[in-house]
Amino acid sequence: MMLQKERHVLVVFPHPDDESFGTAGTIAEYIEMGVPVTYACLTLGEMGRNLGNPPFANRETLPQIRKQELLDACDAMGLTDLRMMGLRDKTIEFEDPEKLVNMMTDLIDELHPSLVISFHPTLAVHPDHNATGVAVIEAMSRILEANRPLLYMKAFDNDTLNQLGEPHVVHHTPNVADKKIAALRAHASQTVWMLPDMEKRWAANDQDALDWLYNEAFYIHKFK
Amino acid sequence: MESVDVKHLQELLNSFANKDVYIHLETTNGSYASHFQEGFFNAGAFIRNVIIRYELGKVAGESPHRVGLKLPSGWIYAQGITHYTVDEHNRLLMAGLGPDGKLAVALEISETPFAY
Numbered sequence: 602m603m604l605q606k607e608r609h610v611l612v613v614f615p616h617p618d619d620e621s622f623g624t625a626g627t628i629a630e631y632i633e634m635g636v637p638v639t640y641a642c643l644t645l646g647e648m649g650r651n652l653g654n655p656p657f658a659n660r661e662t663l664p665q666i667r668k669q670e671l672l673d674a675c676d677a678m679g680l681t682d683l684r685m686m687g688l689r690d691k692t693i694e695f696e697d698p699e700k701l702v703n704m705m706t707d708l709i710d711e712l713h714p715s716l717v718i719s720f721h722p723t724l725a726v727h728p729d730h731n732a733t734g735v736a737v738i739e740a741m742s743r744i745l746e747a748n749r750p751l752l753y754m755k756a757f758d759n760d761t762l763n764q765l766g767e768p769h770v771v772h773h774t775p776n777v778a779d780k781k782i783a784a785l786r787a788h789a790s791q792t793v794w795m796l797p798d799m800e801k802r803w804a805a806n807d808q809d810a811l812d813w814l815y816n817e818a819f820y821i822h823k824f825k
Numbered sequence: 826m827e828s829v830d831v832k833h834l835q836e837l838l839n840s841f842a843n844k845d846v847y848i849h850l851e852t853t854n855g856s857y858a859s860h861f862q863e864g865f866f867n868a869g870a871f872i873r874n875v876i877i878r879y880e881l882g883k884v885a886g887e888s889p890h891r892v893g894l895k896l897p898s899g900w901i902y903a904q905g906i907t908h909y910t911v912d913e914h915n916r917l918l919m920a921g922l923g924p925d926g927k928l929a930v931a932l933e934i935s936e937t938p939f940a941y
Contacts, residue, residue, distance in 0.1 A: 656922060
């Protein structure tokens with residue numbers, strides 16, 4: 602499916618690398634189309650578990666490493682408007698809900714996006730993912746319907762297909778696959794374990810692996 | 826971080842005893858554990874920047890080691906410690922890393938607060 606021209610796209614995820622796994626193709630393609638894209642990344646992934654053995658990082662150096670990876674991934678996608686929101690990994694669900702809603706409202710008021718991309722509020726597996734989706738939906742539900750942007754949600758819980766059916770939107774983005782691969786490579790602390798295998802499968806034209814690389818699926822949230 | 830040298834780690838634990846120190850203690854299976862393995866009972870715990878004063882700290886057992894801190898009226902311990910380092914802020918950072926390089930437990934001791 603071709604991407605629709607948008608006025609401005611706002612992407613809201615909690616962790617450095619969330620944007621690259623699920624939306625790097627979409628982000629890169631919008632940017633190539635001349636659509637401004639803002640990525641609000643809520644944390645620096647401070648609680649990431651991959652430290653290597655022998656270790657390349659420790660609990661206290663990982664945030665700086667992941668911050669640089671995030672900057673490099675944004676460069677790879679061509680994204681210039683990155684907002685680092687200063688929350689801490691694995692604490693989003695414990696924050697004051699109104700503080701999170703206000704954070705989302707401020708971003709939407711400032712950027713006036715026509716499309717917002719975030720996580721599904723219950724089917725995004727990680728508690729931070731779900732809590733981010735809840736806050737985005739609450740903030741957007743307070744916007745008058747006529748002014749409300751579209752909301753695309755990522756969902757990948759094992760029960761997703763059962764609960765939501767087929768995705769409403771699938772972006773096919775093979776033309777920016779190189780940028781998506783570069784974004785994934787930028788997050789080496791998170792992807793070094795899976796990428797060598799993936800790269801072999803891409804090189805061998807493994808259809809599942811290429812589908813994963815080329816297609817990005819979203820559900821459209823229906824506001825009541 | 827380096828693999829634990831018991832004698833050296835014991836000396837470091839001794840050096841923080843009887844001082845007010847900031848503690849980071851964490852155990853985790855990762856947020857995806859029950860996504861990848863249905864039915865997995867995912868448990869973990871996390872405290873950071875809590876001030877304690879321990880009278881005795883000890884590293885015990887073969888690798889992975891156990892590290893215990895005896896408080897005036899309580900205990901802190903971590904099981905599964907494999908690696909440690911003293912960083913540029915003189916903080917003692919201990920971690921238990923699985924063979925896949927993933928952190929399963931961390932215990933850190935510092936005389937100054939850890940970053941947020």
